[in-house]
Amino acid sequence: MTSLQKTLEIRSSPHIGSGNSVDTIMFHVVLALVPVSAYSIYAFGLTSLLTLLTAIAACVVTEHLLCRLNGRATTVGDWSVVITGLLLGLTLPPGIPLWMVAVGGVIAVGLGKFLFGGLGYNPFNPALVGRAVLQATFPVALTSWPVMPADRFSSLPTSTLAWPFVEPTYDAISGATPLAAWKFEQQTTATADLLFGSTTGSTGETCAILILLGGVYLASRRMMSWHIPVAILLTVAMFSGILNLADPTTYASPLFMLLSGGLMLGAVFMASDMVGSPMTRKGCVIYGVMIGVLVVLIRVWGGMPEGVMYAILLGNAAAPHIDNLVQPRVYGSAKTQEGGT
Amino acid sequence: MMFFGRKTTFAHGIHPPESKDDTSGERIRQFEFAPVLVVPLSQHIGKPALAIVREDQEVLRGQCIAEADGFISVSMHAPVSGTVRRLGLTPSITGRMTQGIFIEPFPGSTQEIMGGTPIDSASASPDEIIRAIQAAGIVGLGGAGFPTHAKLRIPDDKSVDTLVINGAECEPYLTADHRVMVEHAADVMAGIPYLMRATGAPRAIVAVEANKPDAADALREAIPDGAAITVEVLPVKYPQGAEKMLITALLGREIPSGGLPLDVHALCVNVATTAEIGRLLPQGAGIQERVITVGGPAVKRKGNYRIQIGTPIRFVLETVGVEDDITRVFLGGPMMGQAVSSLDIPVTKGTTGIIAFTERETGHVGNTTVYPCIRCGHCVEACPIFLNPSTLGLLAINDQHQQMADEFHLMDCFECGCCTFVCPSHIPLVQHFRVAKRAVRKAQAEARASEVKA
Ligand code: SF4
Ligand code: SF4
Numbered sequence: 001m002t003s004l005q006k007t008l009e010i011r012s013s014p015h016i017g018s019g020n021s022v023d024t025i026m027f028h029v030v031l032a033l034v035p036v037s038a039y040s041i042y043a044f045g046l047t048s049l050l051t052l053l054t055a056i057a058a059c060v061v062t063e064h065l066l067c068r069l070n071g072r073a074t075t076v077g078d079w080s081v082v083i084t085g086l087l088l089g090l091t092l093p094p095g096i097p098l099w100m101v102a103v104g105g106v107i108a109v110g111l112g113k114f115l116f117g118g119l120g121y122n123p124f125n126p127a128l129v130g131r132a133v134l135q136a137t138f139p140v141a142l143t144s145w146p147v148m149p150a151d152r153f154s155s156l157p158t159s160t161l162a163w164p165f166v167e168p169t170y171d172a173i174s175g176a177t178p179l180a181a182w183k184f185e186q187q188t189t190a191t192a193d194l195l196f197g198s199t200t201g202s203t204g205e206t207c208a209i210l211i212l213l214g215g216v217y218l219a220s221r222r223m224m225s226w227h228i229p230v231a232i233l234l235t236v237a238m239f240s241g242i243l244n245l246a247d248p249t250t251y252a253s254p255l256f257m258l259l260s261g262g263l264m265l266g267a268v269f270m271a272s273d274m275v276g277s278p279m280t281r282k283g284c285v286i287y288g289v290m291i292g293v294l295v296v297l298i299r300v301w302g303g304m305p306e307g308v309m310y311a312i313l314l315g316n317a318a319a320p321h322i323d324n325l326v327q328p329r330v331y332g333s334a335k336t337q338e339g340g341t
Numbered sequence: 342m343m344f345f346g347r348k349t350t351f352a353h354g355i356h357p358p359e360s361k362d363d364t365s366g367e368r369i370r371q372f373e374f375a376p377v378l379v380v381p382l383s384q385h386i387g388k389p390a391l392a393i394v395r396e397d398q399e400v401l402r403g404q405c406i407a408e409a410d411g412f413i414s415v416s417m418h419a420p421v422s423g424t425v426r427r428l429g430l431t432p433s434i435t436g437r438m439t440q441g442i443f444i445e446p447f448p449g450s451t452q453e454i455m456g457g458t459p460i461d462s463a464s465a466s467p468d469e470i471i472r473a474i475q476a477a478g479i480v481g482l483g484g485a486g487f488p489t490h491a492k493l494r495i496p497d498d499k500s501v502d503t504l505v506i507n508g509a510e511c512e513p514y515l516t517a518d519h520r521v522m523v524e525h526a527a528d529v530m531a532g533i534p535y536l537m538r539a540t541g542a543p544r545a546i547v548a549v550e551a552n553k554p555d556a557a558d559a560l561r562e563a564i565p566d567g568a569a570i571t572v573e574v575l576p577v578k579y580p581q582g583a584e585k586m587l588i589t590a591l592l593g594r595e596i597p598s599g600g601l602p603l604d605v606h607a608l609c610v611n612v613a614t615t616a617e618i619g620r621l622l623p624q625g626a627g628i629q630e631r632v633i634t635v636g637g638p639a640v641k642r643k644g645n646y647r648i649q650i651g652t653p654i655r656f657v658l659e660t661v662g663v664e665d666d667i668t669r670v671f672l673g674g675p676m677m678g679q680a681v682s683s684l685d686i687p688v689t690k691g692t693t694g695i696i697a698f699t700e701r702e703t704g705h706v707g708n709t710t711v712y713p714c715i716r717c718g719h720c721v722e723a724c725p726i727f728l729n730p731s732t733l734g735l736l737a738i739n740d741q742h743q744q745m746a747d748e749f750h751l752m753d754c755f756e757c758g759c760c761t762f763v764c765p766s767h768i769p770l771v772q773h774f775r776v777a778k779r780a781v782r783k784a785q786a787e788a789r790a791s792e793v794k795a
Contacts, residue, residue: 003665008668008680014677274718280722331753
């Protein structure tokens with residue numbers, strides 16, 4: 001019986017695993033983002049494609065180089081940095097100068113992720129850190145929405161290829177985003193346009209249906225806590241619904257609030273990022289409600305038309321504290337209760 | 342389940358693949374006698390038994406060959422009729438060598454079991470029953486190995502209102518208890534009255550998971566008329582077979598940290614242990630064999646076998662045949678079972694299963710890279726004790742053992758392995774916790790020792 005002569009492994013239990021793995025989860029998030037990205041390329045053309053590619057490349061290269069410089073094995077294989085790149089690209093306006101995109105990518109990974117110790121240690125969503133720094137540094141470029149050239153698949157808005165540190169020139173600036181239009185000009189946009197993405201906006205923020213589809217895909221594979229997006233969206237709907245009922249002329253309808261701006265993308269793909277969100281289910285719900293409330297507050301009373309980015313960053317900051325608050329009582333540690341707890 | 346006004350299971354836990362189909366439908370088969378059997382004197386928690394046989398002495402199957410040394414100890418019985426070859430060291434699952442009695446069976450013996458004074462469950466006093474259970478060498482056959490009689494002596498300030506017979510068998514691959522319930526339901530029902538009488542419990546519940554409907558049916562049919570015994574079917578979930586989880590699932594009571602089921606008026610006994618009591622006490626005999634699942638993808642003739650205590654694992658595997666790509670053998674189920682360091686370890690009373698894996702099952706399929714904790718919370722949602730394995734894991738990497746115990750309830754972890762099972766970062770959480778618990782216990786012992794000196 002030769003097979004019993006060989007040395008057997010001695011490992012401690014458990015001897016089986018769920019087969020779940022960080023890289024598989026991250027890869028599926030990338031997959032879930034593919035339809036959204038494809039649509040943004042379809043809607044905005046070549047400039048969008050270049051923006052996404054630049055963002056991904058900048059993030060991947062930054063992570064790879066930083067790992068190498070620190071003498072660690074490269075971590076780009078876990079796919080998380082690709083998500084960061086994609087999400088960053090998707091939050092930027094089409095036609096943004098590519099060099100700014102690259103700067104955003106370097107900041108997202110360098111400052112938002114690596115500085116804290118890499119995957120798992122970053123308190124904030126790296127893509128949003130990159131985006132926030134860009135917004136603070138280049139406020140004009142981040143809020144300019146150029147009109148797409150008619151031949152959007154073969155030509156680029158001139159701003160895309162602007163030289164670094166040169167004020168980009170825009171061929172034509174299109175109308176405001178639906179949110180800005182509502183906030184500053186009291187105009188609302190048709191719901192159907194919002195749902196199917198035929199509006200102005202950041203590259204990936206426009207087609208709500210594809211974003212939701214991606215979210216449903218991830219939730220069905222249990223690779224995302226659905227509690228977070230659902231809590232955020234329900235909170236936004238209810239809060240803005242109450243406001244709208246009180247005064248429909250000042251406050252936009254809940255449907256408009258849900259479908260406009262970066263809320264869908266933020267709720268489904270950024271707030272739900274495991275690293276920055278609470279670990280307990282209860283914590284996730286509180287976190288989602290908090291982000292939802294903040295989104296409406298900032299949109300309605302803040303100085304800016306859009307508040308998703310800041311709401312999520314604040315949520316990230318609060319996540320560990322929320323976890324501490326809702327830490328469940330350890331089994332058997334308090335007074336025993338008869339008849340269940 | 343809240344809709345029905347009462348929980349029928351515990352919170353959290355996991356659903357690993359059950360992998361029970363290969364063996365759950367097969368009848369229990371009697372296993373052959375090994376050329377030499379080794380009965381370790383320590384197969385239980387507590388003091389090792391004292392050998393009462395000499396080298397070259399002839400013993401009969403079922404004869405007592407070692408006596409209990411104190412109350413937390415049990416007797417050992419000869420698993421075969423044969424000759425004692427020597428008393429000496431044998432490897433054990435703990436990794437340490439322990440004393441054992443080496444017996445060579447008589448060739449061609451009929452191997453009839455020697456009985457003793459029968460004990461009647463209706464007329465014997467609780468004390469007589471407790472002594473008889475100790476003399477029969479009975480320990481928790483679910484794997485824990487705690488002497489059963491020691492659990493049955495209820496202190497004066499405690500009482501038992503429910504006796505829980507644990508037939509959950511929530512570990513994947515294991516079907517030994519399942520087969521015992523199906524084929525020996527009458528033994529289970531014969532054993533329960535001894536336990537009820539010894540503890541004064543007015544009722545007993547046999548808990549079975551829903552994946553064993555045939556066991557539940559067999560048990561229900563075997564309930565004697567008028568007996569205060571019920572069979573409860575629980576939803577399938579790991580680790581339902583853990584005492585704490587089972588009592589919470591059945592009775593909705595939470596056992597206090599560091600406490601025992603007795604603290605909530607319950608007592609939990611494994612179903613195979615109960616069947617053994619019901620089989621042995623009426624004939625006054627002792628344990629010489631037990632039902633063991635021999636399975637896993639690397640085993641050729643998988644099944645449940647009645648195997649003599651003291652049979653070397655190597656003999657078992659040689660007899661059933663193994664695949665060439667065998668990589669790992671462990672005793673018990675894959676969630677909590679211990680990998681064997683040597684195939685010369687003998688089967689003991691606590692061996693529930695002998696499971697062999699090939700390369701395909703060992704490790705998480707393909708990827709075993711350990712990533713940093715991504716705070717996904719899967720472990721938090723899995724831990725049945727409501728610990729935070731993620732935080733504990735981070736502390737463990739920095740050897741903050743004392744803080745783990747003081748602030749994060751490390752010592753409440755009962756090493757079920759749910760956290761490691763679900764972790765997508767493949768962090769060996771429970772493995773860290775075992776090390777940490779050992780370190781904390783050692784520090785406590787040292788602190789006590791220095792106090793004594795001072
Ligand atoms: S091994 Fe310990 S920490 Fe992990 S799930 Fe089980 S009880 Fe919780
Ligand atoms: S399951 Fe693993 S990765 Fe997820 S929170 Fe727990 S320790 Fe971290």
